[in-house]
Amino acid sequence: xxxxxxxxxxxxxxxxxxxxxxxxxxxxxxxxQQQLPLAVLPGDDLTRFxxxxxxxxxxxxxxxxxxxxxxxxxxxxxxxxRRRRFHQNxxxxxxxxxxxxxxxxxxxxxxxxxxxxxxxxxxIIAGRLIHHASNSTDTYYIxxxxxxxxxxxxxxxxxxxxxxxxxxYRVNILGGHSALLHNLNFEGASKRNRPRLDPGxxxxxxxxxxxxxxxxxxxxSNSGRMVGGRVDPEVSCKVGGGSGGGGSSSIITNAMDxxxxxxxxxxxxxxxxxxxxxxxxxxxxxxxSLGLARSxxxxxxxxxxxxxxxxxxxxICIGVNGLIWVDAPAPEIVIMVQNAIKNGEVVGRGxxxxxxxxxxxNLRSQMEE
Amino acid sequence: xxxYPRPNTQRSPTALRPLTAELSPLSRPDGSASLxxxxxxxxxxxxxxxxxxxxRWERYEGGVVSVAFxxxxxxxxxxxxxxxxxxxxxxxxxxxxxxxxxxxAMGAVNTVSTHTATPTSSSKSMKSLPLPLPPGLGATExxxxxxxxxxxxxxxxxxxxxxxxxxxVLQIVQADGSVLGSxxxxxxxxxxxxxxxxxxxxxxSTCVVIDDMHRAAEGEDERDLHGRKDSKPTVWLDPxxxxxxxxxxxxxxxxxxxxxxxxxxxxxxEDDNDDDAGGIxxxxxxxxxxxxxxxxxxxxxxxxxxxxxxAFMRLAIEQKVQRxxxxxxx
Numbered sequence: 001x002x003x004x005x006x007x008x009x010x011x012x013x014x015x016x017x018x019x020x021x022x023x024x025x026x027x028x029x030x031x032x033q034q035q036l037p038l039a040v041l042p043g044d045d046l047t048r049f050x051x052x053x054x055x056x057x058x059x060x061x062x063x064x065x066x067x068x069x070x071x072x073x074x075x076x077x078x079x080x081x082r083r084r085r086f087h088q089n090x091x092x093x094x095x096x097x098x099x100x101x102x103x104x105x106x107x108x109x110x111x112x113x114x115x116x117x118x119x120x121x122x123x124i125i126a127g128r129l130i131h132h133a134s135n136s137t138d139t140y141y142i143x144x145x146x147x148x149x150x151x152x153x154x155x156x157x158x159x160x161x162x163x164x165x166x167x168x169y170r171v172n173i174l175g176g177h178s179a180l181l182h183n184l185n186f187e188g189a190s191k192r193n194r195p196r197l198d199p200g201x202x203x204x205x206x207x208x209x210x211x212x213x214x215x216x217x218x219x220x221s222n223s224g225r226m227v228g229g230r231v232d233p234e235v236s237c238k239v240g241g242g243s244g245g246g247g248s249s250s251i252i253t254n255a256m257d258x259x260x261x262x263x264x265x266x267x268x269x270x271x272x273x274x275x276x277x278x279x280x281x282x283x284x285x286x287x288x289s290l291g292l293a294r295s296x297x298x299x300x301x302x303x304x305x306x307x308x309x310x311x312x313x314x315x316i317c318i319g320v321n322g323l324i325w326v327d328a329p330a331p332e333i334v335i336m337v338q339n340a341i342k343n344g345e346v347v348g349r350g351x352x353x354x355x356x357x358x359x360x361x362n363l364r365s366q367m368e369e
Numbered sequence: 370x371x372x373y374p375r376p377n378t379q380r381s382p383t384a385l386r387p388l389t390a391e392l393s394p395l396s397r398p399d400g401s402a403s404l405x406x407x408x409x410x411x412x413x414x415x416x417x418x419x420x421x422x423x424x425r426w427e428r429y430e431g432g433v434v435s436v437a438f439x440x441x442x443x444x445x446x447x448x449x450x451x452x453x454x455x456x457x458x459x460x461x462x463x464x465x466x467x468x469x470x471x472x473x474a475m476g477a478v479n480t481v482s483t484h485t486a487t488p489t490s491s492s493k494s495m496k497s498l499p500l501p502l503p504p505g506l507g508a509t510e511x512x513x514x515x516x517x518x519x520x521x522x523x524x525x526x527x528x529x530x531x532x533x534x535x536x537x538v539l540q541i542v543q544a545d546g547s548v549l550g551s552x553x554x555x556x557x558x559x560x561x562x563x564x565x566x567x568x569x570x571x572x573x574s575t576c577v578v579i580d581d582m583h584r585a586a587e588g589e590d591e592r593d594l595h596g597r598k599d600s601k602p603t604v605w606l607d608p609x610x611x612x613x614x615x616x617x618x619x620x621x622x623x624x625x626x627x628x629x630x631x632x633x634x635x636x637x638x639e640d641d642n643d644d645d646a647g648g649i650x651x652x653x654x655x656x657x658x659x660x661x662x663x664x665x666x667x668x669x670x671x672x673x674x675x676x677x678x679x680a681f682m683r684l685a686i687e688q689k690v691q692r693x694x695x696x697x698x699x
Contacts, residue, residue, distance in 0.1 A: 014594045037688040043569035123524060126561035128690045145693050146564035148399040176533045230531055291697050348695050
């Protein structure tokens with residue numbers, strides 16, 4: 001190997017503590033915890049933040065830590081890193097349990113000290129590592145704000161009807177592929193009594209088959225196995241849990257799929273949870289980023305609580321896929337609500353209340369003219 | 370042993386030019402990034418994962434990356450080389466902590482775009498690409514697209530996006546050397562902005578290698594054409610267009626997989642010798658032919674340059690994360 005011409009001192013590679021070295025006090029202030037990195041990049045190894053064997057607080061938890069979105073478990077071995085499988089999160093729990101109980105997993109690499117984990121947890125998206133502690137377990141995930149929705153089981157989304165083909169509607173839920181909605185998947189719907197949706201109308205529905213969920217393979221050598229991700233996602237306007245199902249027989253009923261206590265009124269009433277959203281002349285729909293949509297659904301959201309305190313009459317429907325529908329008696333109110341929500345993405349905390357107040361004041365003076 | 374200095378500038382051979390990045394400058398695509406490397410300006414937009422326009426392009430096992438590469442006008446860098454050198458030294462090679470210097474010379478990341486320290490107002494004339502094309506842009510756009518596609522596909526977790534396509538659109542706004550490398554890095558920033566799952570970061574470094582053997586052919590020295598004496602090739606990092614187009618200069622773009630696991634103290638150090646930690650994914654060479662010594666020398670430089678680039682990207686993401694936590698999530 002040729003010796004090099006003298007290079008001027010180069011900025012050295014970041015020292016091991018770099019990713020936590022310069023973060024300001026985190027918003028999740030836990031003094032006993034090792035400070036979490038402010039931002040993680042794909043490929044960052046986060047094992048030592050998550051599996052802290054010497055941390056007393058973690059030993060008291062009854063279950064091993066849970067790994068959420070944006071993190072992947074990669075078994076370390078001497079083989080090439082690129083050939084390792086990046087496990088989906090459903091496998092994650094099993095691996096952690098196995099490792100905690102069985103130190104013989106380290107047989108791959110005999111040079112490693114015996115208590116080094118035989119796998120590592122890698123970040124796969126760029127964002128912020130969030131730690132959520134509960135009494136029984138710790139949950140870690142990476143939060144990041146994106147624009148592209150990935151259909152996930154149980155999400156409540158607003159879709160745009162594109163087409164009617166046979167028994168299914170094709171609904172655009174702003175994901176990779178358009179989703180299927182069976183004609184009869186409305187509460188209390190039957191062949192003669194079902195809603196007729198025109199292309200372009202909005203539907204508030206629930207995802208019943210997402211990208212990660214599989215379909216049972218019926219024939220051939222793989223019979224009975226679940227194969228994921230190849231089939232178009234599916235949505236339904238029926239409240240989930242319990243007897244589920246509808247016209248389609250491939251809906252998965254999941255123990256976790258209990259839909260948060262939504263009411264099961266008939267689709268004809270105006271109190272049903274899901275269904276078509278009226279498209280009157282004063283209603284509008286617009287797109288926002290996924291992070292903003294999720295933050296609007298929090299009960300502590302400042303924009304919406306300020307708007308409701310101001311006693312402006314409006315109705316709003318928020319889809320986790322970033323589509324928001326607003327209806328109000330007057331178009332000025334609709335526009336004001338839309339602007340207030342969009343501004344909420346860039347206005348800092350604490351200033352939202354003042355912003356909404358001034359907008360409402362403008363609106364009232366405008367309406368009185 | 371000679372180490373040739375760069376022409377027309379005080380920048381040291383291992384200094385990077387000032388970097389400025391902006392995440393989400395465009396509102397319509399799922400992710401976008403704009404990257405300034407000195408006078409080179411690249412814009413990238415990422416759409417995905419989306420369904421491809423025709424079902425014929427759907428792949429059952431995983432996603433597909435599709436790259437569209439578009440070259441723009443070239444700017445003459447002679448007027449601004451002097452100004453660039455002033456910024457270049459603070460940006461790259463000083464021995465202080467990289468973070469402090471980078472805060473000064475690089476990185477303004479905001480939805481309201483502010484550019485710091487990059488002299489874009491100097492006398493430049495925008496003219497269309499001259500014929501014959503300068504090195505680095507001489508390859509056809511199709512070749513460059515395939516190069517980018519290979520580099521990005523190796524790091525994106527495509528098995529998570531079956532039947533989808535991830536479309537990467539690159540626009541060269543200004544070209545002043547290291548265009549292909551900056552395009553790769555800009556695409557990586559845009560992919561991170563879009564939230565596409567990646568197993569690592571493919572970081573590109575561009576080097577110009579000047580082999581002493583070429584100088585020997587001019588009869589300067591009794592230097593050995595067969596390499597008996599140790600002829601050390603000169604390596605310049607992050608070249609401008611002028612440096613790339615010199616006679617006998619070989620430009621090599623190396624894409625390395627920057628995995629920070631090699632810095633993790635809990636994993637034993639044998640990972641440092643592992644081929645994959647900081648290993649080279651792909652490379653492309655322009656200009657003069659590259660010798661083995663030159664390739665190895667530039668691989669060494671590329672490893673360090675990638676580390677600096679990753680640190681810069683981390684800054685950019687940190688600013689975005691901080692902005693979000695102040696406005697979006699409480």
